[in-house]
Amino acid sequence: MTAxxxxxxxxxxxxxxxxxxxxxxxxVSTGGQNLERQLDALKAAGCRRIFAEKKSGAGAExxxxxxxxxxxxxxxxxxxxxxxxxxxxxxxxITTVAELRRREIGFTSLHESLDTTTPGGxxxxxxxxxxxxxIRELIISGTREGLAAARARGRVxxxxxxxxxxxxxxxxxxxxxxxxxxxxxxxxxxxxxxxLYNHIPDLRQLRSGHNTTQLDNGNRNG
Numbered sequence: 001m002t003a004x005x006x007x008x009x010x011x012x013x014x015x016x017x018x019x020x021x022x023x024x025x026x027x028v029s030t031g032g033q034n035l036e037r038q039l040d041a042l043k044a045a046g047c048r049r050i051f052a053e054k055k056s057g058a059g060a061e062x063x064x065x066x067x068x069x070x071x072x073x074x075x076x077x078x079x080x081x082x083x084x085x086x087x088x089x090x091x092x093x094i095t096t097v098a099e100l101r102r103r104e105i106g107f108t109s110l111h112e113s114l115d116t117t118t119p120g121g122x123x124x125x126x127x128x129x130x131x132x133x134x135i136r137e138l139i140i141s142g143t144r145e146g147l148a149a150a151r152a153r154g155r156v157x158x159x160x161x162x163x164x165x166x167x168x169x170x171x172x173x174x175x176x177x178x179x180x181x182x183x184x185x186x187x188x189x190x191x192x193x194x195x196l197y198n199h200i201p202d203l204r205q206l207r208s209g210h211n212t213t214q215l216d217n218g219n220r221n222g
Contacts, residue, residue, distance in 0.1 A: 018106070018117070019075035024050035025068045027085045038081040041110055045079050061205060069100075077106035077117060090128065092206075095176045097125055163191055163199050171196055175206040182207070 024042030028035045035052060042050050049071070053064035065086070072078060078100060080086045086109070087093035097116065100107050106117040115121040167189050174185045175196075182203070186193040197203055 017075050018077075019073070021073075021076045022047045022079050022108075023068055023072050023076055024052075024079045025065055025086065026050060026052040026081060027062065027065070028054050038085065041081050042079055045108070045110060047079050061202070072103070072105050074104035077108055079108045079110065081109075082111035083109050083114070089173060089176075091173050091176050094125070094128055163195055167191065168199060171200060172206065175200070175203060 022045060024039075024045070024047035026035060026038035026042060028038070035054065039050060039052060051064040051068035051071075053062060055062055068078065083093060087096060097107050101116065106115070108115045108117070108121075114124055116125060171185055171189055174180055174188075175182070180188075182196060183193050186196050189196075200206070
């Protein structure tokens with residue numbers, strides 16, 4: 001199996017001039033979850049500024065996460081209480097961390113003790129990237145086999161009238177990958193591109209990724 005392109009980016013060396021600035025991000029998705037506990041952990045970790053929001057990770061635009069990513073500059077470190085506060089899927093996690101690496105920004109998850117500013121932390125994410133690619137290939141292989149079996153049973157075409165939860169999960173795993181267009185993903189899964197747009201409200205967000213515009217140093221003292 002060919003290693004995914006993101007693997008090399010995840011193993012890239014740390015920026016030569018770390019700022020020492022830690023920016024925290026916290027999120028709760030239900031009223032019963034404790035945001036204060038996450039905030040306390042981020043403060044104890046030395047975060048200079050914390051972005052927090054109360055929104056579900058699935059199907060919701062996370063404005064505070066986008067703001068945190070926009071605020072950060074090369075040499076900073078993004079800190080989260082746990083991996084599930086940052087990402088909704090393994091593929092999204094890998095994509096986000098790889099983007100941070102490209103911008104020379106570190107990443108730390110407190111609960112899992114993962115830190116991309118260390119060689120060991122970068123190696124863990126290298127394994128994650130390889131695993132994400134392996135899962136993607138399994139999804140593609142299984143979908144192709146399923147479509148072939150359906151055609152062998154005499155079904156006309158490969159496009160079901162109603163998209164299934166399994167197909168939706170497969171689509172969400174594939175959409176963040178820029179190597180695949182929406183049309184090619186739809187064709188692979190045996191549905192129309194319109195079906196994906198209709199059933200995945202945040203499809204465009206999954207495709208576009210996070211805004212990584214940087215702010216001036218003068219705006220970093222809040």
